[in-house]
Amino acid sequence: MRADAQRNRERLIEVAHAVFKERGLDAPLDEVARRAGVGPGTLYRHFPTREALHEAIMATWIEEVSAHVEKAMATEGGCREKLLAWFEEYVGLLTRHQGAAAKITASLGCEDSPLRTKCQTYADANESVLTEMADQGVLREGVDNLDVCRLLGGVATMADQSSLEPRDVRPMLDVIANGVLKN
Amino acid sequence: MRADAQRNRERLIEVAHAVFKERGLDAPLDEVARRAGVGPGTLYRHFPTREALHEAIMATWIEEVSAHVEKAMATEGGCREKLLAWFEEYVGLLTRHQGAAAKITASLGCEDSPLRTKCQTYADANESVLTEMADQGVLREGVDNLDVCRLLGGVATMADQSSLEPRDVRPMLDVIANGVLKN
DNA sequence: CAGTGAAGCGGAGGAAGTCTCCGCTTGGAT
DNA sequence: ATCCAAGCGGAGACTTCCTCCGCTTCACTG
Numbered sequence: 001m002r003a004d005a006q007r008n009r010e011r012l013i014e015v016a017h018a019v020f021k022e023r024g025l026d027a028p029l030d031e032v033a034r035r036a037g038v039g040p041g042t043l044y045r046h047f048p049t050r051e052a053l054h055e056a057i058m059a060t061w062i063e064e065v066s067a068h069v070e071k072a073m074a075t076e077g078g079c080r081e082k083l084l085a086w087f088e089e090y091v092g093l094l095t096r097h098q099g100a101a102a103k104i105t106a107s108l109g110c111e112d113s114p115l116r117t118k119c120q121t122y123a124d125a126n127e128s129v130l131t132e133m134a135d136q137g138v139l140r141e142g143v144d145n146l147d148v149c150r151l152l153g154g155v156a157t158m159a160d161q162s163s164l165e166p167r168d169v170r171p172m173l174d175v176i177a178n179g180v181l182k183n
Numbered sequence: 184m185r186a187d188a189q190r191n192r193e194r195l196i197e198v199a200h201a202v203f204k205e206r207g208l209d210a211p212l213d214e215v216a217r218r219a220g221v222g223p224g225t226l227y228r229h230f231p232t233r234e235a236l237h238e239a240i241m242a243t244w245i246e247e248v249s250a251h252v253e254k255a256m257a258t259e260g261g262c263r264e265k266l267l268a269w270f271e272e273y274v275g276l277l278t279r280h281q282g283a284a285a286k287i288t289a290s291l292g293c294e295d296s297p298l299r300t301k302c303q304t305y306a307d308a309n310e311s312v313l314t315e316m317a318d319q320g321v322l323r324e325g326v327d328n329l330d331v332c333r334l335l336g337g338v339a340t341m342a343d344q345s346s347l348e349p350r351d352v353r354p355m356l357d358v359i360a361n362g363v364l365k366n
Numbered sequence: 367c368a369g370t371g372a373a374g375c376g377g378a379g380g381a382a383g384t385c386t387c388c389g390c391t392t393g394g395a396t
Numbered sequence: 397a398t399c400c401a402a403g404c405g406g407a408g409a410c411t412t413c414c415t416c417c418g419c420t421t422c423a424c425t426g
Contacts, residue, residue, distance in 0.1 A: 154337020179362030222405030
């Protein structure tokens, strides 16, 4: 790739990050182009679809996921506290951008979504936590990772759309934790 | 209201119902107007916003809710079976139209949403079921109706966006039921 | 350094959707 | 039959998406 093209690409990602943060993932792409100082044609060559741009932005988050898992697993207390801490991290990661939770979770089951690899990272992280719980013998039988991811994605989507505070989200996560753990 | 205006209004609701069913709640409003044989101005006078039209359509569903509660509560088996049957009814009601689940549930906490009265009906229905469970002594302490509504709304939203079959939704409802009931 | 070809750029503009404004039509009261 | 307010329709302004293509710039080569 030519040096100027590389510069533009990076600048677009940077600006898109800011615009999406301000106005949600549905913000006009022409504005991203405008604020990056390039023509719309340039944006669409680098990122043929809106999702391609989403994907590029989320790529940076992905690297942080394992750190969030570790942070949650280091929580004081028993398995329940660790699990809830992880659930909160999970929802927090999904609600970084307005509209992200629904899009990421929707691509969970969809083979050909460009977001697939991203959400797979979240799913893998969740699976590692569930596996840990299973090893400790506190997980109910028959709890499926994909189902838990979707439940958490649903909670994140509700939190996103209703602008819920963490203290409003917590009781929902409590219900899921109760549903997932032995008593 | 003049008789011709009344006719147009009813026709618009009828056509909008069909269009939204075919193409989702985001279908172009001008197409609704076109298929109803009126100008866009007429549509926008009767329904100033897209939501106003959604509201008018959903008004007809509302009348059926209590029948769905009764149907679920008549399910063979114990409390758990009844509760799960109701959860399935709830999700089914919310996913009648593509995009409806997220919109309805988002308006749960929002005082001034035009969909408010509609979703309140769902919330009331859910509360009546939870109260029944509490009376039977099978409900966990501290389970809040709003949280359960949001969880179910989240599941419905995921089901809607990922086009899940009932058999894919069921395990998520199982988790919620486990989280809501004593064991 | 000049020349060259391909890679890349920008923005005009078409398509689709939203929503308003205003001149014309029509229902229904008198 | 007359009247006028309620109601209608559609032209068109505005926004956003996305493409196409003529022009510019990079980077390589002799």
